Amino acid sequence: MNNFEIKTKIRFGEGSLKSLQDIKNKKVLVITDPFMVKSKAIDKILVNLNNSTYDVFSDIAPDPPIETIVTGIEVFKKVNPDVIIALGGGSAIDAAKVINDFSRQILNDNRVEFIAIPTTSGTGSEVTSFSVITDKQKGIKYPLVSNNLIPDVAILDPELVKTVPDFITADTGMDVLTHAIEAYVSSDANDFSDALAEKSIKLVFEYLVNAYKNGNDSKAREKMHNASCLAGISFNQTSLGINHSIAHALGAKFHIPHGRANAILLPYVIEYNADIKGYTNRDYTLASEKYAEISKLLGFNSATVRAGVKNLVNAIKKLQKELNMPASLKECNVNLDETDNIKDEIAFLAINDGCTKSNPKVSTEKDIIEILNKIK
Numbered sequence: 001m002n003n004f005e006i007k008t009k010i011r012f013g014e015g016s017l018k019s020l021q022d023i024k025n026k027k028v029l030v031i032t033d034p035f036m037v038k039s040k041a042i043d044k045i046l047v048n049l050n051n052s053t054y055d056v057f058s059d060i061a062p063d064p065p066i067e068t069i070v071t072g073i074e075v076f077k078k079v080n081p082d083v084i085i086a087l088g089g090g091s092a093i094d095a096a097k098v099i100n101d102f103s104r105q106i107l108n109d110n111r112v113e114f115i116a117i118p119t120t121s122g123t124g125s126e127v128t129s130f131s132v133i134t135d136k137q138k139g140i141k142y143p144l145v146s147n148n149l150i151p152d153v154a155i156l157d158p159e160l161v162k163t164v165p166d167f168i169t170a171d172t173g174m175d176v177l178t179h180a181i182e183a184y185v186s187s188d189a190n191d192f193s194d195a196l197a198e199k200s201i202k203l204v205f206e207y208l209v210n211a212y213k214n215g216n217d218s219k220a221r222e223k224m225h226n227a228s229c230l231a232g233i234s235f236n237q238t239s240l241g242i243n244h245s246i247a248h249a250l251g252a253k254f255h256i257p258h259g260r261a262n263a264i265l266l267p268y269v270i271e272y273n274a275d276i277k278g279y280t281n282r283d284y285t286l287a288s289e290k291y292a293e294i295s296k297l298l299g300f301n302s303a304t305v306r307a308g309v310k311n312l313v314n315a316i317k318k319l320q321k322e323l324n325m326p327a328s329l330k331e332c333n334v335n336l337d338e339t340d341n342i343k344d345e346i347a348f349l350a351i352n353d354g355c356t357k358s359n360p361k362v363s364t365e366k367d368i369i370e371i372l373n374k375i376k
């Protein structure tokens with residue numbers, strides 16, 4: 001038996017922040033990053049909290065470290081909130097999820113409502129049971145997975161993403177695409193997760209470049225925000241694959257933004273999973289057939305599975321060029337000698353990452369090293 005469920009209530013579209021006015025006579029704790037305070041984006045939230053009292057914890061940094069989680073738990077214990085609002089990109093939402101869950105366990109308090117308000121269109125964290133926390137000392141990113149982490153409510157107001165700079169729009173948008181594609185070929189994919197991933201992929205190809213070129217394009221911003229959430233619901237069902245496993249290790253070791261690391265890897269992981277060199281006309285891997293289905297969905301020539309896979313890979317590379325993204329570690333200014341020295345460690349971390357289990361092809365550390373050699 002299979003099961004598909006969405007715990008999170010989703011409010012979306014322009015003006016959806018107004019739904020915060022439904023919070024009445026509560027103690028609210030807003031967890032966010034310093035940019036949201038400095039840029040006054042937080043005011044768009046606070047103005048809707050007239051009927052309640054609030055505190056703000058705004059110390060969250062990208063790739064949230066364990067130390068910030070510990071401080072956040074102290075703040076939670078002091079405030080003892082009825083409602084948590086996580087405002088920001090994946091980092092702020094992930095941090096708030098763990099602060100909320102750990103604090104509730106410590107205080108044995110299950111009545112706190114958790115509202116996630118994403119300000120990037122990327123991680124889908126507003127609807128997932130995932131949270132990625134970083135041990136900076138050890139240089140390791142830990143993906144935590146628990147149903148306790150799933151937000152109760154997600155508010156997708158495209159107004160908040162209009163300020164995202166173009167290069168972050170590109171990074172986070174490619175994160176969406178990687179989520180949707182990895183969900184689509186995951187060993188746990190099903191008809192429900194496929195439907196969500198397909199729509200997400202179509203929206204990314206249609207709207208990401210417009211959102212990148214013109215941040216004020218309301219329609220492109222709204223569609224990318226929806227695409228991010230759709231991909232999140234999809235991969236929450238299916239988990240991800242080695243693209244994410246390697247990106248986690250690269251992000252922790254070389255501080256490459258998460259979406260950028262995913263984007264660099266994506267064409268090579270597709271080629272690896274599809275086994276593009278190895279198959280004959282009658283001997284396709286299931287993953288290669290699914291990549292070809294994506295190609296067909298996007299209107300690319302997919303007369304054969306091989307052509308479909310190749311055209312998808314080429315379209316992704318073209319998209320990266322249009323978004324002016326680096327295509328290799330060297331172009332991310334990574335010291336290649338350093339990469340060579342820790343290749344084995346990155347491969348070990350990737351193979352042991354929680355996302356590896358659902359990759360469509362069983363992978364070895366040697367496979368990961370081969371992929372790393374290709375993205376140098």
Ligand code: NAD
Pocket residue numbers: 033035036061062063064088089090091092094119120122123124125128130131132141160161162163164165168172175258259
């Ligand atoms: P982020 O949250 O780290 O933010 C990146 C930068 O963008 C920050 O400097 C932030 O201040 C800025 N920013 C955010 N919103 C902005 C806005 N509206 N205008 C201007 N600047 C803005 O980036 P992200 O890509 O959203 O999240 C990445 C993190 O999420 C990583 O730690 C990654 O591992 C994790 N992640 C989590 C999941 C999940 O399911 N929980 C999935 C994928 C990735």
